[in-house]
Amino acid sequence: MTQTKLNTRLSKRVQEIKPSGIRRFFDLASKMDNIISLGVGEPDFVTPWNVREASISSLERGFTAYSANAGLFELRKEISNYMSNRFSVNYDPETEVLVTVGASEAIDIGMRAILDEGDEVIIVEPSFVSYVPLVQMAGGVAVSVGTSNENQFKVSAKQIEAAITPRTKALMLCFPNNPTGATMNGKEMQEIADLAECHDLLVFSDEIYAELSYDEKHVSFASLPNMKDRTILISGFSKAFAMTGWRLGFVMASPDLLAAMLKLHQYSLMCAPTMAQYGALEALKSGMDDIERMKQSYKQRRNFVVKSFGEIGLPCHTPGGAFYAFPSVEKTGLTSEQFAEKLLLEERIAVVPGYVFGEGGEGHIRCSYATSMDNLEQSVERIDRFLRKLM
Numbered sequence: 001m002t003q004t005k006l007n008t009r010l011s012k013r014v015q016e017i018k019p020s021g022i023r024r025f026f027d028l029a030s031k032m033d034n035i036i037s038l039g040v041g042e043p044d045f046v047t048p049w050n051v052r053e054a055s056i057s058s059l060e061r062g063f064t065a066y067s068a069n070a071g072l073f074e075l076r077k078e079i080s081n082y083m084s085n086r087f088s089v090n091y092d093p094e095t096e097v098l099v100t101v102g103a104s105e106a107i108d109i110g111m112r113a114i115l116d117e118g119d120e121v122i123i124v125e126p127s128f129v130s131y132v133p134l135v136q137m138a139g140g141v142a143v144s145v146g147t148s149n150e151n152q153f154k155v156s157a158k159q160i161e162a163a164i165t166p167r168t169k170a171l172m173l174c175f176p177n178n179p180t181g182a183t184m185n186g187k188e189m190q191e192i193a194d195l196a197e198c199h200d201l202l203v204f205s206d207e208i209y210a211e212l213s214y215d216e217k218h219v220s221f222a223s224l225p226n227m228k229d230r231t232i233l234i235s236g237f238s239k240a241f242a243m244t245g246w247r248l249g250f251v252m253a254s255p256d257l258l259a260a261m262l263k264l265h266q267y268s269l270m271c272a273p274t275m276a277q278y279g280a281l282e283a284l285k286s287g288m289d290d291i292e293r294m295k296q297s298y299k300q301r302r303n304f305v306v307k308s309f310g311e312i313g314l315p316c317h318t319p320g321g322a323f324y325a326f327p328s329v330e331k332t333g334l335t336s337e338q339f340a341e342k343l344l345l346e347e348r349i350a351v352v353p354g355y356v357f358g359e360g361g362e363g364h365i366r367c368s369y370a371t372s373m374d375n376l377e378q379s380v381e382r383i384d385r386f387l388r389k390l391m
C-alpha cells in the first residue's frame, strides 16, 4: 500500500497530531540495560493492600456487571464527600460527579463536550502532553501560554489575557503541575478567576496532583467565589492513591456540562471498570493515612533532589507539588533533546526532554523523583559525572 493511499484512509485531524515525544525516549531506553528511569510519571508505590483486597472481594462476591454510566452511586457520594472535606468544593453526587477511565478520559470528554470547530483553548505550558492533542482531536485550536523558571512556572492573569481572542472558549490549568511541579496560591488563582469571569471563559482545572502539595495547602480553582459553574474539575486515583493501572478518575462540573460529558462517556466507554470502582471506594474510605505516608516520602525525595541538583550545578526551582523536578540544562549549550539522549547513552539515566511539554519546556529536563532514594542517589552521581565531562 502506498503512503498516499494509506493517508487517505486516516482522518486529517488524526494525521495532524504529532506522536508523543516521550515515546521515542522510552523506546530507546527499553532496549538498554542497567537504566535508571526518572522518566515515568507514576508512583513507585504499589496500591495499598486494603484497596486491592476490596477489589478482589468485589470479584469474589460476583460484582462483575456494568455499573451505572456515571459510576457506582456509592463511589460518587464518597468522591463528593472527599472533595468537600479536603478541598472545600461541593458537588451533588447525583448530577455533578462522573467517574471516568482515568483523568485522561475526563480531559477528552470535557474537550469534546464544549468545543466546536475552531474554538480556542488556552493551554498553560509546559503542560501534560495530552492537552494539546485532545483539544485538536475535539476540533479545537490549542493556544499556548508559556511559563518560565523566572516565575517558578506560575502563570499570571496578564499573560493569559494577552492570549484571549473572540474564539477563546476555555482555559486549561494544572496546579500542581506536570512537568514543572509548580503550584499557585489562592491569591494568584483569584486573579485568573476574575479574568475568567470577565471574559466568560470555562476553566479546566486538572487537580490530579492536589494531594501532593508539599509546602502550602492546595486551593481548588472551583472553590474560589463564583467559579464552580465555570470550572470543569478533573482529578483521579492514579497519583496520590498510587493507582495508575486501575484507570480511574473523575470529573466534577455543573449539571449541564456534566450531562454533556456523560453522553460522550456512555456511548464510548459505558462505564469505568466496576472492580476498580470498588477499590477506589475503599481508597476513599480508609486511604488518607496512606496518602500522607506516600506524600511525606515524596517530599523527602524532592528535598534531596533539589538540593543535590543545586550542588552539582543543575539549577532547579523548588517544585511545590507533584513528583517532578524540572531543572535547567541551558548552560550546557545542549538542547533538552540532545541532553536527554546523551545522558541516556552515556550514563544510562532516562529523563524526559522539556521540549515535549510545549512552550517554556525547552532548556529543561523532567526528572520524576517517584523512585527509590538509592536510584536517586545514583542518578545524582551519574549526572554529576556527565556534567563534569560535558563542561
Ligand code: PLP
Binding pocket: 041, 101, 102, 103, 104, 105, 128, 174, 177, 178, 206, 208, 235, 236, 237, 238, 244, 247, 248, 249
Ligand atoms: N493529568 C496530569 C497532569 C497527568 O500528569 C496525568 C498523568 O500523568 C493525567 C492527567 C492522566 O491521569 P490518569 O492516569 O488518571 O489518566
